[in-house]
Amino acid sequence: MQISKRISGTTKPGTTKLTKLTKRFGVRASFLVILVGFVVQGFPGAWAQTIQPRPPDPAREKRLEWFREAKYGLFIHWGLYAIPAGQWNGKRSLGLGEWVMFRSTVPVKEYEKLAARFNPVKFNADEWVKLAKDAGMKYIVITSKHHDGFALFKSKASAYNMVDATPFKRDVLKELADACARGGIRLGFYYSQSQDWHEPHGAGNTWDFGPDDKKDYDQYLRGKAEPQVRELLTGYGPVALIWFDTPRMMTGDRPHRFTRIVRELQPNTLIDGRLGAEGDYVSTGDNVIPPSASGEAWEVPATINHTWGYRTDDHDWKSPGQIAFKLLDIVSKGGNYLLNVGPTAEGVIPQPSQDILRTVGRWLQVNGEAVYGAGPTPFGEELGEPSARGAKDLRGDSLIYQQIQWRVTTKPGKLYFTFFDEPRAPFEIPRIKNAIKRAYRLADKAPVDLKTENGRALLNLERPIFDPMATVVVVEFEGTKVER
Numbered sequence: 374m375q376i377s378k379r380i381s382g383t384t385k386p387g388t389t390k391l392t393k394l395t396k397r398f399g400v401r402a403s404f405l406v407i408l409v410g411f412v413v414q415g416f417p418g419a420w421a422q423t424i425q426p427r428p429p430d431p432a433r434e435k436r437l438e439w440f441r442e443a444k445y446g447l448f449i450h451w452g453l454y455a456i457p458a459g460q461w462n463g464k465r466s467l468g469l470g471e472w473v474m475f476r477s478t479v480p481v482k483e484y485e486k487l488a489a490r491f492n493p494v495k496f497n498a499d500e501w502v503k504l505a506k507d508a509g510m511k512y513i514v515i516t517s518k519h520h521d522g523f524a525l526f527k528s529k530a531s532a533y534n535m536v537d538a539t540p541f542k543r544d545v546l547k548e549l550a551d552a553c554a555r556g557g558i559r560l561g562f563y564y565s566q567s568q569d570w571h572e573p574h575g576a577g578n579t580w581d582f583g584p585d586d587k588k589d590y591d592q593y594l595r596g597k598a599e600p601q602v603r604e605l606l607t608g609y610g611p612v613a614l615i616w617f618d619t620p621r622m623m624t625g626d627r628p629h630r631f632t633r634i635v636r637e638l639q640p641n642t643l644i645d646g647r648l649g650a651e652g653d654y655v656s657t658g659d660n661v662i663p664p665s666a667s668g669e670a671w672e673v674p675a676t677i678n679h680t681w682g683y684r685t686d687d688h689d690w691k692s693p694g695q696i697a698f699k700l701l702d703i704v705s706k707g708g709n710y711l712l713n714v715g716p717t718a719e720g721v722i723p724q725p726s727q728d729i730l731r732t733v734g735r736w737l738q739v740n741g742e743a744v745y746g747a748g749p750t751p752f753g754e755e756l757g758e759p760s761a762r763g764a765k766d767l768r769g770d771s772l773i774y775q776q777i778q779w780r781v782t783t784k785p786g787k788l789y790f791t792f793f794d795e796p797r798a799p800f801e802i803p804r805i806k807n808a809i810k811r812a813y814r815l816a817d818k819a820p821v822d823l824k825t826e827n828g829r830a831l832l833n834l835e836r837p838i839f840d841p842m843a844t845v846v847v848v849e850f851e852g853t854k855v856e857r
């Protein structure tokens with residue numbers, strides 16, 4: 374069973390500019406991709422999470438139309454934590470950059486002093502929007518307030534915000550909303566509804582304020598979280614979605630109060646899967662890609678290195694090849710990929726993140742037809758096989774040995790086979806009842822040799838493979854849907 378993959382470093386002379394660009398990353402890609410194989414073996418739990426089917430809801434389907442088409446979004450984690458960037462008082466603070474206050478148990482009185490130092494003079498909303506567009510991403514989601522309680526927007530509900538508490542004094546969310554409107558890209562807001570380590574009655578800060586079960590949680594919800602969500606839905610134009618997170622203590626009516634606010638103010642705004650009540654789509658665990666396809670709408674929030682908020686010491690970037698694989702893996706299973714960057718305290722998105730995203734973006738410029746608005750695989754056998762010994766992961770789901778040579782996405786009458794590696798023999802198209810009409814490479818429309826032997830349809834791909842990062846072959850068939 375193949376669980377690691379190789380990305381060929383060989384490039385045929387005269388292939389496209391795209392191939393030359395991806396070649397630069399070839400050596401790194403092959404090294405990192407082997408690590409993926411290791412991760413699959415080492416932490417199998419991260420690969421399981423089956424999306425459960427839900428009863429149909431036409432209103433929800435309508436709201437989800439753009440989301441199902443979009444497939445790929447930019448997550449931005451930015452806040453005061455970009456200043457310490459993974460350290461506190463000269464000591465390394467382990468884990469996620471945005472968790473530094475928690476991990477180093479920093480008292481509110483100390484942590485909030487960061488606001489007086491937050492002056493991101495290099496912040497330029499149009500540049501961030503341009504990056505997302507160059508990357509081929511169709512929406513942006515930014516932390517309007519993370520667990521540390523600091524808001525990136527002007528708020529009447531709390532002065533602990535970008536405009537009232539920093540020397541920068543600019544409403545960065547307003548600037549980003551305007552830039553998104555200019556650039557024609559959707560904008561959504563992450564909002565930490567439960568944890569708020571700045572507030573005596575918010576969840577999570579036990580070092581300043583004692584145990585959560587002794588707090589007047591509704592005082593925090595009604596006094597800050599609910600008013601701030603209202604502010605986000607009134608002052609920033611159309612909001613694509615609200616991305617709630619870590620639903621602690623969201624019992625009884627509490628999550629529904631947020632749903633009512635969202636529906637009342639902007640009925641088209643999507644609610645993610647972490648409110649504490651049913652949202653419009655399923656959010657998987659952080660960095661968790663489910664093992665199989667689902668017709669439900671779902672999204673994987675994912676890091677490009679190992680942190681969300683900027684850390685100076687995390688240079689372990691996923692390669693463009695790995696990102697492209699994950700994107701196609703997710704789309705072939707029916708989901709969306711929300712990939713994160715963590716800008717610095719100056720307001721700059723780290724250059725490696727930019728380079729990686731733009732490389733994948735150049736690939737999407739040529740091959741995006743296989744991604745945007747594409748449906749999931751009609752097969753499934755290409756995804757991998759459950760452990761023959763019946764091994765289970767920590768959640769109790771079957772452990773899957775992942776296959777990573779190819780993925781398939783669909784549109785009416787078309788199958789898009791994306792190859793991440795060169796098939797060693799003629800590639801057999803999984804059996805379908807529909808007659809196969811023709812096969813061609815998506816990048817340059819060059820015909821791909823297709824023959825039928827004893828009812829088996831075989832593709833003969835050019836060697837070495839056309840684009841060593843990922844080569845898409847379109848197979849056209851009779852009818853609109855695959856019959857098996």
Ligand code: H79
Pocket residue numbers: 450468469471472618619659674681
């Ligand atoms: O915003 C990003 C993360 O900060 C947030 N979700 C993504 C999108 C997130 N919140 N909680 N978690 C992720 C899980 C956090 C787990 C840990 Fe811990 C934090 C492990 C160590 C510190 C909480 C505290 C669990 C153990 C100790």
